[in-house]
Amino acid sequence: xxxxxxxxxxxxxxxxxxxxxxxxxxxxxxxxxxxxxxxxxxxxxxxxxxxxxxxxxxxxxxxxxxxxxxxxxxxxxxxxxxxxxxxxxxxxxxxxxxxxxxxxxxxxxxxxxxxxxxxxxxxxxxxxxxxxxxxxxxx
Amino acid sequence: xxxxxxxxxxxxxxxxxxxxxxxxxxxxxxxxxxxxxxxxxxxxxxxxxxxxxxxxxxxxxxxxxxxxxxxxxxxxxxxxxxxxxxxxxxxxxxxxxxxxxxxxxxxxxxxxxxxxxxxxxxxxxxxxxxxxxxxxxxx
Amino acid sequence: xxxxxxxxxxxxxxxxxxxxxxxxxxxxxxxxxxxxxxxxxxxxxxxxxxxxxxxxxxxxxxxxxxxxxxxxxxxxxxxxxxxxxxxxxxxxxxxxxxxxxxxxxxxxxxxxxxxxxxxxxxxxxxxxxxxxxxxxxxx
Numbered sequence: 001x002x003x004x005x006x007x008x009x010x011x012x013x014x015x016x017x018x019x020x021x022x023x024x025x026x027x028x029x030x031x032x033x034x035x036x037x038x039x040x041x042x043x044x045x046x047x048x049x050x051x052x053x054x055x056x057x058x059x060x061x062x063x064x065x066x067x068x069x070x071x072x073x074x075x076x077x078x079x080x081x082x083x084x085x086x087x088x089x090x091x092x093x094x095x096x097x098x099x100x101x102x103x104x105x106x107x108x109x110x111x112x113x114x115x116x117x118x119x120x121x122x123x124x125x126x127x128x129x130x131x132x133x134x135x136x137x138x139x
Numbered sequence: 140x141x142x143x144x145x146x147x148x149x150x151x152x153x154x155x156x157x158x159x160x161x162x163x164x165x166x167x168x169x170x171x172x173x174x175x176x177x178x179x180x181x182x183x184x185x186x187x188x189x190x191x192x193x194x195x196x197x198x199x200x201x202x203x204x205x206x207x208x209x210x211x212x213x214x215x216x217x218x219x220x221x222x223x224x225x226x227x228x229x230x231x232x233x234x235x236x237x238x239x240x241x242x243x244x245x246x247x248x249x250x251x252x253x254x255x256x257x258x259x260x261x262x263x264x265x266x267x268x269x270x271x272x273x274x275x276x277x278x
Numbered sequence: 279x280x281x282x283x284x285x286x287x288x289x290x291x292x293x294x295x296x297x298x299x300x301x302x303x304x305x306x307x308x309x310x311x312x313x314x315x316x317x318x319x320x321x322x323x324x325x326x327x328x329x330x331x332x333x334x335x336x337x338x339x340x341x342x343x344x345x346x347x348x349x350x351x352x353x354x355x356x357x358x359x360x361x362x363x364x365x366x367x368x369x370x371x372x373x374x375x376x377x378x379x380x381x382x383x384x385x386x387x388x389x390x391x392x393x394x395x396x397x398x399x400x401x402x403x404x405x406x407x408x409x410x411x412x413x414x415x416x417x
Contacts, residue, residue: 003341003378015328022331037333041378044329050154051183053161055176063142067380074248081251096254100142100180102206103249109352110381112359115374189293190322192300194315202281213387220390235393239281239319241345242388 001111001118002029003067004042006088009049009060013092018044021091028083033072036124039113063100064088070105071121077103140250140257141168142206143181145227148188148199152231157183160230167222172211175263178252202239203227209244210260216242279389279396280307281345282320284366287327287338291370296322299369306361311350314402317391341378342366348383349399355381 004025006013013021022042029040049060064084072080084101088094108118119127143164145152152160161181168179188199203223211219223240227233247257258266282303284291291299300320307318327338342362350358362379366372386396397405 001378001380018329018331023334026334040333041339042331042334043325045325047182047184051157053157053181055179056162056165056181061180077249078256081249081256085251085254099251099253100140101251102140102245104245105249106380106382110355110359110383112363112377112379114377115363117356117359186321186323190296192296192320194318195301195304200319216388217395220388220395224390224393238390238392239279240390241279241384243384244388 001067001069001106001108001113002033002035002040004040005045005063005065005067006042007045007047007063008092010046012046012062012094013044017091021087024087024091025084028080028087029066029068032079032083033068033076034121034124035069036128039118059098061098061100062088062092062094063102065102065104067104067106069108069111069118069121071108072105140206140208140245140247140252141172141174141179143179144184144202144204144206145181146184146186146202147231148191149185151185151201151233152183156230160226163226163230164223167219167226168205168207171218171222172207172215173260173263174208175267178257198237200237200239201227201231201233202241204241204243206243206245208247208250208257208260210247211244279345279347279384279386279391280311280313280318282318283323283341283343283345284320285323285325285341286370287330288324290324290340290372291322295369299365302365302369303362306358306365307344307346310357310361311346311354312399312402313347314406317396337376339376339378340366340370340372341380343380343382345382345384347386347389347396347399349386350383 025042026037026040030037080103081101085096085099088099089096108120111118116131164181165176165179169176219242220240224235224238227238228235247259250257255270303320304315304318358381359379363374363377366377367374386398389396394409
């Protein structure tokens with residue numbers, strides 16, 4: 001965590017765009033929400049636009065969902081949403097009108113990554129010391 | 140938002156059924172939960188039934204998930220679930236016993252669509268005036 | 279519900295491994311979280327590793343997400359996460375360092391399965407009597 005999912009119609013993103021987006025998301029997430037680089041997951045999906053509808057008609061959208069640990073303020077979440085929308089629009093060349101961006105909050109105690117339950121936002125340093133200490137002690 | 144996802148085994152739905160279901164979901168959502176037609180997203184997926192299990196054995200199910208803004212009463216959510224189940228059963232010809240229907244509530248402040256953070260349920264009119272006013276002022 | 283989703287790169291799981299994992303998840307879920315065997319859903323997905331990034335670089339992970347009814351204690355959730363991680367590591371041969379395991383809590387009142395809104399955790403027996411009574415009365 002975080003776990004970012006970006007869904008587009010086929011052919012909308014190039015490998016260069018995905019690489020840039022994945023790196024930009026890491027930088028943005030660490031700056032606005034904190035956390036650790038090695039836990040920022042980004043997944044790109046393609047969906048079949050003949051099976052997608054908006055208001056009952058076929059239209060295309062790009063969806064970006066960020067599953068993050070719960071506990072950020074409304075101000076941080078607004079900054080994240082605004083930044084995601086601007087980033088996806090800039091890198092992928094999609095107008096903001098066609099973007100659907102969401103933040104899905106999951107409690108840290110509900111996630112285990114690399115064998116460890118995640119720390120609450122802000123407790124990363126203490127948590128790292130404990131996890132690393134355990135790793136050193138286990139050697 | 141809302142964002143409806145319907146997952147079936149391959150070949151279960153025809154294009155005519157998907158078209159009808161997408162339109163019926165829009166009508167049902169606006170009637171029971173309110174909101175705006177142009178924000179009702181519906182996505183159909185197919186899953187591989189050889190990779191799906193119920194109780195440890197292969198069975199098939201149709202899953203309908205509705206991600207909606209949080210804040211509806213239990214009564215509205217029960218009406219939504221009952222209506223989705225009846226609708227999927229009627230349009231797709233799937234017995235209710237084989238349906239799995241869920242409502243995933245997301246706070247309005249956690250979603251940005253078309254460049255705007257979504258309003259709370261019930262605040263759509265005021266929000267539209269503000270968004271449209273901003274659009275007019277920007278011209 | 280519960281609904282388990284396991285996502286891996288292509289070719290990581292054999293049918294025998296998926297069968298074993300699906301059955302082991304049922305046993306583990308009933309033992310640790312309670313509930314009914316016939317409501318334990320398990321879905322395996324494959325994702326394209328050329329479209330997945332960790333910390334801005336391509337790496338592979340196995341993701342296991344469990345959507346369960348809300349209301350379990352932190353202790354039960356920790357036991358679930360620990361057991362999922364150990365199980366996936368053992369059956370699939372994936373090191374825990376490469377696992378991302380999460381519990382997604384959904385309120386029972388937000389889910390309908392087989393035509394019935396789900397009971398709260400612990401109320402399964404009374405619910406079954408009511409649902410079965412209704413089925414008998416309907417005959």
